[in-house]
Amino acid sequence: MDKPLYRRVLVKISGEALCGEGGVFDFGVIRRVAGVLLRCSKLGVQVGVVVGAGNIWRGGRSDGMTDRSRADHMGMLATMLNCLALADCLEDAGADVRVQASIDMRAVAEPYARLRAIRHLEKGRIVIFGCGLGIPFISTDTAAVHRGMEIGADIILLAKNVDGVYDDDPNVNPQAKKYDFLSPHDFLRQNLAAMDATAASLSLDSRVPVLLFALRDPENIIRAVCGEAVGTIVRKEN
Numbered sequence: 001m002d003k004p005l006y007r008r009v010l011v012k013i014s015g016e017a018l019c020g021e022g023g024v025f026d027f028g029v030i031r032r033v034a035g036v037l038l039r040c041s042k043l044g045v046q047v048g049v050v051v052g053a054g055n056i057w058r059g060g061r062s063d064g065m066t067d068r069s070r071a072d073h074m075g076m077l078a079t080m081l082n083c084l085a086l087a088d089c090l091e092d093a094g095a096d097v098r099v100q101a102s103i104d105m106r107a108v109a110e111p112y113a114r115l116r117a118i119r120h121l122e123k124g125r126i127v128i129f130g131c132g133l134g135i136p137f138i139s140t141d142t143a144a145v146h147r148g149m150e151i152g153a154d155i156i157l158l159a160k161n162v163d164g165v166y167d168d169d170p171n172v173n174p175q176a177k178k179y180d181f182l183s184p185h186d187f188l189r190q191n192l193a194a195m196d197a198t199a200a201s202l203s204l205d206s207r208v209p210v211l212l213f214a215l216r217d218p219e220n221i222i223r224a225v226c227g228e229a230v231g232t233i234v235r236k237e238n
Contacts, residue, residue, distance in 0.1 A: 002039075002222055002225075002226050003043075003226060004040070004043045004044065004045045004225050004226055005225065005226055005227035006045060006153075006154040006155050006225055006227075007044075007045065007046060007154055008045070008046040008047075008048070008121060008151065008152060008153050008154055009040070009045055009046070009047060009048070009153055009154060009155055009156075009157055009225060010048045010050065010144055010147055010148035010151065010153040010155075010156045010157065011037065011047060011048070011049050011050070011157045011159060011221060012049075012051075012052070012140065012141065012144035012156065012157065012158045012159060013033060013049060013050070013052065013082075013086070013159050013215065014052050014054060014158075014159060014160045014161060014215060015051065015052035015053040015054035015055040015056060015078075015079070015082055015140075016052070016054040016055055016160075016161050017029070017159060017160065017161055017215040017216070018030055018033070018051075018055055018082055018085075018086075019055035024055050024056055025055070025082075025085055027085070027089065029218075030086055030089050031089045031092075031093070032218045033086070033089075033215070033218045033221075034086060034089035034090045034092075034093050034095070035093055035218070036218040036219060036221045036222055037049065037090065037126060037221065038090060038093050038094065038095045038126070039222060040222060040225050041095060041124060041126055043225070045225055046121040046122065046124070047121070047126045047127070048117065048121060048126075048127045048128075048129060048147060048148070048151055048153065049086070049126065049127070049128045049129065050128075050129045050140055050143050050144040050147055051079055051082040051083050051086060051128065051129075051130065051140070052079065052082070052140040053075050053076075053078035053079040053081070053082055053140070055082070056078040056081060056082070057074050057075050057078040058075060068136065068137070069136040069137075072136035072137060072138075073103075073136060075132075076102070076103060076130075076131040076132050076134065077103075077131070079130050079131055079132060079140065080099075080101060080108065080109065080130045080131060083099050083109070083128045083129075083130040084099065086128060087099050087128055095125075095126050096123075096124065096125045096126070097125060097126050097127075097128065098110060098117075098120045098125050098126075098127050098128070099127075099128045099130060100112040100113070100116075100117055100127060100128070100129055100130065101129075101130040101131045101134075102129070102130070102131040102132060102133055102134025102135075102143075103131045103134050109130060112129065112131075112134070114150050114151065117129070117150075117151055118151055118152070121151065129143070129147050133146060138198065139196040139198065139199065141158065141195050141196035141198075141199040142196050142198045142199040142202060144156055144158060144199070145199045145202045145203055145206070145208075145210060146202060148208055149202070149206050149208055153208060154208070155208065155209050155210075155211060155224075156203075156209070156210045156211070157211050157221065157224050157225075158195060158210060158211065158212045158213070159213060159214070159215035159220070159221060160194070160212060160213070160214065160215060161214065161215070161216070162194060162212075162214060163178070163213060163214035163216070163230075163231060164178045164179065164180075164194070164212055164213060164214075164231040164232035165178070165179045165182060165187070165192055165194040165195070165212055165231075165232040165234070166178050166179070166192075166194070167190065167192070169193075178232065179232045180229070180232060180233070181232070181233050181234075181235075182233075182234045183234070183235070183236060183237050184200045184201070184203045184204045184234055184235075185204065187200045187234055188200050188201065188204075194212055194232070195210065195212060195234070200234065203234060203235075203236075204236070206236075207235070207236055209233050209234065209235035210233070210234040210235065211224055211230070211231050211232070211233045211234075212231050212232050212233075212234065213230045213231025213232075214231070
């Protein structure tokens, strides 16, 4: 039986990973992700989730847009589409779910409140955080690290399209080296792109580790929660 290593986790789900091969939404992928998150919850792990929106709209996108702040707000709203899709699949699987949004949209989600979110987690509910931090120029990677720190997560799991951090683009350079461990300082010094630099900078102020791994196999979430060696861990050296 799986034995979790962590009591409370914050999982960042990449929007691109949710689209699979099925266009904007691949509900087969979303249901598999939901099933794994529910299994984590049933193991007694308190699960918070931040969802990106790269399958719909990327913050900072400039095609046809002149106002970066407005473009970023469009990205925040796009995250809510993914949040509601994931919430629906979780509830269909039998999970108790709450969606909280950093932008006021009470008809579809609770307003974000740290203590309320923690209370939901303590009651075994899966909490999905939408709209990033609710301010422009901030990525959902940064929102994940920030929310993870706020809720007292033991680890922040960044589930992406790549299986870790490399010293070069592995899609271009087959000789690219994958790291098992990096300090936030080394991540920033080498100007690596697997995680937003602001998120890495924020992790410098925290002892909460950040684990980057591939969502291609959703079972990696369970493996990560149980302490198996997947992906690349970014944390301050002792």
